[in-house]
Amino acid sequence: MTRLGFLVATACVAALALAGPPAGAQVSNKQIASTPTTQAGAKKAHRLVLQVNSSDPAMMNLALNNASNVEQYYKDLDEKVEIEIVTFGPGLHMLREDTSPVKDRIKAMAEKSSAIAFRACGNTQANMAKTEDKQIELIPEASVVKSGVVRVMELQEQGWTYVRP
Numbered sequence: 001m002t003r004l005g006f007l008v009a010t011a012c013v014a015a016l017a018l019a020g021p022p023a024g025a026q027v028s029n030k031q032i033a034s035t036p037t038t039q040a041g042a043k044k045a046h047r048l049v050l051q052v053n054s055s056d057p058a059m060m061n062l063a064l065n066n067a068s069n070v071e072q073y074y075k076d077l078d079e080k081v082e083i084e085i086v087t088f089g090p091g092l093h094m095l096r097e098d099t100s101p102v103k104d105r106i107k108a109m110a111e112k113s114s115a116i117a118f119r120a121c122g123n124t125q126a127n128m129a130k131t132e133d134k135q136i137e138l139i140p141e142a143s144v145v146k147s148g149v150v151r152v153m154e155l156q157e158q159g160w161t162y163v164r165p
Contacts, residue, residue, distance in 0.1 A: 046074055046081040047160040051152055052091035057101040060094045062165040064105055067116045081115055084155065088121035088148025092128065095120045095142040103139045110141040121148030 048070055050063045067083045074081040085094075093099045095118055100106070109116055122144045129136045138144070145151040156162050 043079055046070075046079060047155070047158075048081065048083045049152055049155040049160045049162050050083065050085045051148075051162070051164045052085060052087045052094050053089040053148075055090035055093040055099075059165060060091075060102045061105075063094075064102060064109065066163060066165050068109065071113060071115050075115075083116045084119055084151075084160075085116065086119045086121070086145070086148050086151050086155075088124045091148075092120055092124045092136075094118075095138050097137040097139050100139060106139060106141050118142045119145045119148065119151055121151075122146045124148065 048067075050066055052060060052063050054060075063085055067085060070083060071081055087094050094102060095106075097103070106118060110118075118139075118141050120138050120142045123146065125136045125138070125144065152162065
């Protein structure tokens with residue numbers, strides 16, 4: 001083998017080693033741990049913010065499904081999780097007493113767990129009240145934040161994971 005042939009062969013072996021197994025190859029039958037740890041080995045706190053800005057009931061149910069699934073996942077691992085569903089714009093209908101298509105589901109979820117919080121945009125609530133010329137009542141499980149968009153931003157700045165269903 002020539003020196004050039006040897007170098008090419010060595011480079012190919014090194015490239016294959018770095019690339020890992022071929023697609024579809026089974027590496028191990030062990031499941032990869034998906035829970036990050038801190039430097040001291042303590043489990044990381046999990047925090048998720050879900051944005052709802054649509055009055056579409058399917059979108060609202062998707063957000064509730066996401067919240068439920070994430071909560072159950074970490075409950076099964078005996079790990080703490082905090083979830084906030086933040087509504088604004090047309091999404092405020094999710095938390096309105098008079099128009100929410102999911103208020104019974106939210107009530108049941110809130111009774112079952114304290115890990116999921118429901119936030120309503122105060123700006124949207126005020127604008128809807130002005131437009132509709134009436135007080136906009138929210139479901140009891142909801143709490144008001146001054147601005148839904150600002151709430152999402154601030155949670156992201158604090159390291160929360162953001163998902164828009």
